[in-house]
Amino acid sequence: MYLTGTYKHNLDAKQRITLPAPFRKEFGEKVCLIPIGGKILGFTPEGHQAWVESYFPNGYNPRSKKDERLRFLLNAKTMTLELDSAGRLALGKLGAEALASCDIKREVAVVGNTDHFEIWDAEDYDKTIAELDESIDELDSLMYD
Template identity: 50%
Template sequence: MYLTGSKKHSLDSKVRLTLPAEFRREFDRTVVLLPTKDALYGFTPEGHRAYVESMFPDGFKPGDKRQVELKRYLNGLSIRVDIDSAGRIALGKVREDVREKLGLGQEVMVVGNDDHFEVWNVEAWEKLQADFAEDFDFLMFGEA
């Protein structure tokens, strides 16, 4: 899987998001949603598991209290949602306070980021892109 690109989408009245067709093709029937500091991440079930396991590069140690707590926290925050026959996922299954904290309103930006997609507040995404654009030429070409 390799997801790229960004598209603005409107949520429907039932707080469902229609995934872009090119993203939908990469998923079977289930998406695992993980709220993060800035956005809502969407993984395949296998991708989510790999993401959680990546938090433990030396392997998960069940006797390590901090690792147990982190794994529990990540898995406890995650929500499995089905992709319906129209290619929609129910963002309404994400707690309303979490959606509000992320600023996910009527319009959202859906962003491909390699092995997962991200659902962003449109203004937050545009600001992030504008801020990064200032550094892009320098990072890419060593020029200001």
């Protein structure tokens, strides 16, 4: 799976978004969503499992309180949702608190980030991109010196 691109959408009255068609092709019927870091990350179930396991490069140790707490939190905050027949995700099922923690209102940006997608509040996304664009000249000079 290789997800790229940015797609702007509005939540409907039931707090659903339509997953962009290129992304729907990469997902089956289920999407694992986790609100974290001011955005919502979306993984396939297998991708989510790999993401959780990536936090334990030396392997998960069930006798370690730190490992147990981290795995518990990562899984407890994740909700697995089914895409409906129109390819929509019901973000409202995450709960009002989760959406508020990500500042998700009505307009969102759905962004491909290689092995997962991210759902950002559109205004927060635009602000972040503007800040990153300021450093693009520096990147250009490093790449094309």
